Amino acid sequence: MRIELVKRKEHSRTMALLSPLIAVALTALSAAILFSITGHNPLIGLYKFFIEPLTQQWSLEATIDKATPLILIGCGLAVCYLSNNWNIGAEGQFVVGALFGSALPILFPSFENVITLPLMLLFGAIGGALWALIPALLKTRFNTNEILTSLMLVYVAGLLLDYLVRGPWRDPDGYNFPESRIFSDAATLPEVFGGAMSLSAPITIIIAIVLAIVLAKTLKGFEIRVMGESPRAGSFAGFSAKRLTLFSFAIAGALAGLAGTMEVSGALNQLLPSISPGYGFTAIIVAFLGRLNPIGIIIAGFVLALSYIGGEGVQSAMGVSNEIASVIQGLLLFFVLACDTLILYRIRMVSRRVPTGETSHV
Amino acid sequence: MFEAVLLTVITAATPLLIAAVGELVVERSGVLNLGVEGMMIMGAVIGFAVANQTGSGSLGVVAAVVAGMAMSALFAFLVLFLVANQVATGLALTILGIGLSGMIGEAFIGVPGLDLPQLYIPVLSEIPFIGPVFFQQDALVYLSFALVAVVAYCLFRTRLGLVLRAVGDNHGSAHALGYSVLKVRFMAILFGGACAGLAGAYLSLAYTPQWVENMTAGRGWIALALVVFSSWLPLRVVVGAYLFGAVSVLNLHAQALEFDIPSQLLSSLPYLATIGVLVLISANRRLTLVNTPACLGKPFVPDR
Numbered sequence: 252m253r254i255e256l257v258k259r260k261e262h263s264r265t266m267a268l269l270s271p272l273i274a275v276a277l278t279a280l281s282a283a284i285l286f287s288i289t290g291h292n293p294l295i296g297l298y299k300f301f302i303e304p305l306t307q308q309w310s311l312e313a314t315i316d317k318a319t320p321l322i323l324i325g326c327g328l329a330v331c332y333l334s335n336n337w338n339i340g341a342e343g344q345f346v347v348g349a350l351f352g353s354a355l356p357i358l359f360p361s362f363e364n365v366i367t368l369p370l371m372l373l374f375g376a377i378g379g380a381l382w383a384l385i386p387a388l389l390k391t392r393f394n395t396n397e398i399l400t401s402l403m404l405v406y407v408a409g410l411l412l413d414y415l416v417r418g419p420w421r422d423p424d425g426y427n428f429p430e431s432r433i434f435s436d437a438a439t440l441p442e443v444f445g446g447a448m449s450l451s452a453p454i455t456i457i458i459a460i461v462l463a464i465v466l467a468k469t470l471k472g473f474e475i476r477v478m479g480e481s482p483r484a485g486s487f488a489g490f491s492a493k494r495l496t497l498f499s500f501a502i503a504g505a506l507a508g509l510a511g512t513m514e515v516s517g518a519l520n521q522l523l524p525s526i527s528p529g530y531g532f533t534a535i536i537v538a539f540l541g542r543l544n545p546i547g548i549i550i551a552g553f554v555l556a557l558s559y560i561g562g563e564g565v566q567s568a569m570g571v572s573n574e575i576a577s578v579i580q581g582l583l584l585f586f587v588l589a590c591d592t593l594i595l596y597r598i599r600m601v602s603r604r605v606p607t608g609e610t611s612h613v
Numbered sequence: 614m615f616e617a618v619l620l621t622v623i624t625a626a627t628p629l630l631i632a633a634v635g636e637l638v639v640e641r642s643g644v645l646n647l648g649v650e651g652m653m654i655m656g657a658v659i660g661f662a663v664a665n666q667t668g669s670g671s672l673g674v675v676a677a678v679v680a681g682m683a684m685s686a687l688f689a690f691l692v693l694f695l696v697a698n699q700v701a702t703g704l705a706l707t708i709l710g711i712g713l714s715g716m717i718g719e720a721f722i723g724v725p726g727l728d729l730p731q732l733y734i735p736v737l738s739e740i741p742f743i744g745p746v747f748f749q750q751d752a753l754v755y756l757s758f759a760l761v762a763v764v765a766y767c768l769f770r771t772r773l774g775l776v777l778r779a780v781g782d783n784h785g786s787a788h789a790l791g792y793s794v795l796k797v798r799f800m801a802i803l804f805g806g807a808c809a810g811l812a813g814a815y816l817s818l819a820y821t822p823q824w825v826e827n828m829t830a831g832r833g834w835i836a837l838a839l840v841v842f843s844s845w846l847p848l849r850v851v852v853g854a855y856l857f858g859a860v861s862v863l864n865l866h867a868q869a870l871e872f873d874i875p876s877q878l879l880s881s882l883p884y885l886a887t888i889g890v891l892v893l894i895s896a897n898r899r900l901t902l903v904n905t906p907a908c909l910g911k912p913f914v915p916d917r
Contacts, residue, residue: 256694256695258914337700389891389892393892393895394896394898394901395896396895398647399837399888402831402834403885406830406831407881407884410877411877413877414877536705572715574716577708577711577715578709579712584701584704584708585702588691588697588702589697591697592697596696
């Protein structure tokens with residue numbers, strides 16, 4: 252017996268829907284094995300990790316808080332990946348966006364009125380977009396590999412944040428702690444639905460839905476998909492690959508920057524030396540698990556957010572290292588990519604005795 | 614002073630050199646494995662853990678190589694057998710490696726490591742200046758140069774290298790000639806994994822003999838950039854690795870000289886230099902087009 256992949260005549264629509272589910276199931280199975288290996292009860296582990304966060308109000312709210320930036324960044328990355336632009340520097344765009352957004356409340360703390368917050372969000376989006384345009388411009392101008400440059404800028408952005416909160420932007424009344432001043436009320440993102448979530452959650456959902464419509468129904472969405480699947484065909488239609496590279500990076504950067512500003516304004520209320528538990532990288536997994544579709548990404552964002560909360564849960568309840576969360580995230584991406592094969596290929600068992608030459612040309 | 618600086622450059626350059634040479638072979642076979650960082654950090658943690666448990670640095674190095682190969686085998690299964698997207702799978706490998714290493718390494722944080730034995734070459738090592746710099750290094754430094762020489766020779770002077778380059782440049786023709794594209798690529802990926810694991814072991818056993826979370830700090834990515842910098846030629850990787858080694862130790866020495874520059878700016882120099890170098894190399898279309906493996910990143914599905 253041998254296992255062989257046979258190309259399907261066309262994409263399997265069933266598998267396109269099923270493959271993320273299969274991937275999540277396989278990840279849960281691996282997580283159970285991981286719990287067993289580390290000497291814990293796998294069933295309790297799975298329950299604490301995947302189910303318990305959904306049963307209590309505080310943990311549900313925490314899950315929404317974590318899902319919001321993941322969804323927003325993931326949506327932007329989907330635009331990049333659909334058009335075959337490999338932006339993996341969203342973490343840096345998130346940070347620089349947060350820096351631009353925080354400039355107003357930190358440098359002009361007395362500027363408090365109704366437009367403070369909208370201006371911050373605008374600056375955040377601009378900052379993220381500018382940071383993302385660096386690798387995009389280098390790609391279109393000099394043919395530089397955008398994967399490497401966008402990633403290198405993540406480290407630079409992290410060091411820039413570190414410099415600012417320890418140096419010029421440190422809170423003058425903060426006893427030398429490496430943190431900025433705390434934002435005023437006018438610069439703080441309000442909570443909605445009776446304090447259940449920050450305003451960032453509804454903003455994110457609206458952006459995701461708008462993006463879903465743009466991708467599915469407009470010419471721009473068509474351009475993005477065509478250029479990703481067949482740049483040659485796209486260029487005959489008059490689409491410019493370079494312009495699209497700049498466009499997709501700018502969108503991804505703007506959304507990541509917006510997420511960064513909403514995180515510091517809504518959740519942290521100040522700048523700290525580290526403002527993200529790797530949202531920019533986890534969002535890559537979110538984008539793929541959501542099959543690069545904004546609506547899928549909303550669901551995928553919740554699944555990955557669960558892994559943050561679940562990771563903390565199993566750590567406090569069972570003493571499992573909370574690194575297990577990032578292991579499970581990594582495994583999930585592996586399974587998602589592996590299961591995507593099922594969309595294009597069928598798995599067939601081949602008996603050894605049948606000569607392969609005869610079976611393939613039926 | 615100069616001697617001390619040179620010694621730190623060598624230790625900073627060696628892991629970059631080892632990892633980059635491995636990835637160069639992978640890319641020459643037409644596969645882009647972006648998981649170098651993940652394989653490297655797994656090598657670092659497994660190497661440290663095994664050396665710590667057994668008390669033998671050499672066993673640690675061997676275990677690190679095996680760990681790197683195991684990670685790369687996972688990658689190979691996905692991209693070769695399941696025809697998964699190479700970029701995304703490489704990213705997955707990095708994310709998984711960082712997570713796994715953090716989990717395994719938790720027990721070893723703050724545990725003192727053991728030094729790799731230095732290999733002093735008799736007589737030669739006693740020459741002033743030249744001796745300490747060239748003939749008093751740990752075994753892995755010598756190994757890194759041997760590795761470059763062997764890879765350079767095999768790639769361009771042997772049949773094996775010819776087949777490997779053929780597979781990377783035109784997998785269709787190589788297949789038609791009867792070479793197993795997938796088998797060649799699988800071997801190349803394993804070699805790359807072994808090198809990345811070795812580079813990781815160098816970090817946790819020789820560079821800073823201890824385990825620190827995320828201690829690779831982007832070196833796997835810089836190694837990837839070095840392959841582009843070298844335009845896929847092994848000897849140029851040496852130049853690149855030592856250039857980057859020099860840039861990355863600038864931080865330490867500049868602080869000792871008390872320049873009035875924020876330390877964060879100095880720390881970001883290796884990353885900025887990577888971007889600068891990539892721009893310079895990529896802007897030169899002729900240089901990159903000649904040597905870039907034509908099938909780099911393209912999946913191969915044999916029609917049966």
